[in-house]
Amino acid sequence: MVNRILVGAHYGLKDWIIQRATAVVMALYTLLFLVVVGAVGPDSFDAWRAVFAHGFMKFATFLFLVSVFYHAWIGIRDIWMDYVKPDGLRLLLMIATATVLVGYAGWAFQILWRI
Amino acid sequence: MAEMAVKKRRPKNLDLPTIRLPLPGILSIIHRISGAALFLLLPFLLWLLQSSLTSPESFAAARAVVGHPLAKIVLLGLIWFYMHHFCAGIRYLLLDLHKGVELEAARLSSKIVFAVSIALTLIIGAKVLW
Numbered sequence: 001m002v003n004r005i006l007v008g009a010h011y012g013l014k015d016w017i018i019q020r021a022t023a024v025v026m027a028l029y030t031l032l033f034l035v036v037v038g039a040v041g042p043d044s045f046d047a048w049r050a051v052f053a054h055g056f057m058k059f060a061t062f063l064f065l066v067s068v069f070y071h072a073w074i075g076i077r078d079i080w081m082d083y084v085k086p087d088g089l090r091l092l093l094m095i096a097t098a099t100v101l102v103g104y105a106g107w108a109f110q111i112l113w114r115i
Numbered sequence: 116m117a118e119m120a121v122k123k124r125r126p127k128n129l130d131l132p133t134i135r136l137p138l139p140g141i142l143s144i145i146h147r148i149s150g151a152a153l154f155l156l157l158p159f160l161l162w163l164l165q166s167s168l169t170s171p172e173s174f175a176a177a178r179a180v181v182g183h184p185l186a187k188i189v190l191l192g193l194i195w196f197y198m199h200h201f202c203a204g205i206r207y208l209l210l211d212l213h214k215g216v217e218l219e220a221a222r223l224s225s226k227i228v229f230a231v232s233i234a235l236t237l238i239i240g241a242k243v244l245w
Contacts, residue, residue: 017163026201045167045174045175072157075151076154079150079151104158111161111164111168
């Protein structure tokens with residue numbers, strides 16, 4: 001008898017690691033951001049824009065935001081799996097979550113590379 | 116089958132109002148609530164980032180929104196959620212590395228998370244919002 005489990009979190013280990021890897025990226029960026037903004041003290045449009053126009057900062061910010069979106073996907077999906085029991089509704093909420101997050105990633109790219 | 120019988124007899128208490136959460140439990144549920152709130156506010160934050168970077172006019176508009184007293188309260192709460200999620204997250208990473216898993220250490224570290232995240236919120240809020 002093939003005892004194959006079609007549902008359940010058999011993808012758990014991969015997600016567990018990604019959740020922590022993205023957390024480390026976000027934590028490092030948070031420190032970088034606080035140091036940069038603290039040092040530059042941008043209080044005008046030009047100064048604020050210059051922070052993100054810098055190539056490294058632009059790349060780091062994008063990496064941070066992509067980490068946010070992936071991290072949010074795993075976290076929000078876990079919330080749906082914990083509290084939403086009807087399969088159809090849960091699937092709908094997961095698809096909606098994934099869809100907006102992919103959209104946000106495109107939006108974030110557009111925001112940063114238009115500078 | 117014996118295992119099944121044992122499982123069935125496990126005590127279960129899901130009467131939430133009668134459960135007194137210890138501090139690490141409160142930290143944990145705020146970690147979840149703050150994560151969900153930050154997710155829900157993502158479009159607002161992306162809009163804020165976009166406006167602040169597009170033109171001097173939109174920068175001024177974003178600054179006006181951030182300067183509104185009601186927005187300041189929301190943003191202060193947002194900063195606290197971010198800082199709580201950040202500090203509690205670092206605590207979880209350390210727990211994953213088996214640092215501070217004993218009861219006393221875990222209680223102490225959750226106190227530190229609350230103290231540090233609230234202090235950071237007040238410092239950043241004072242610098243950025245007022």
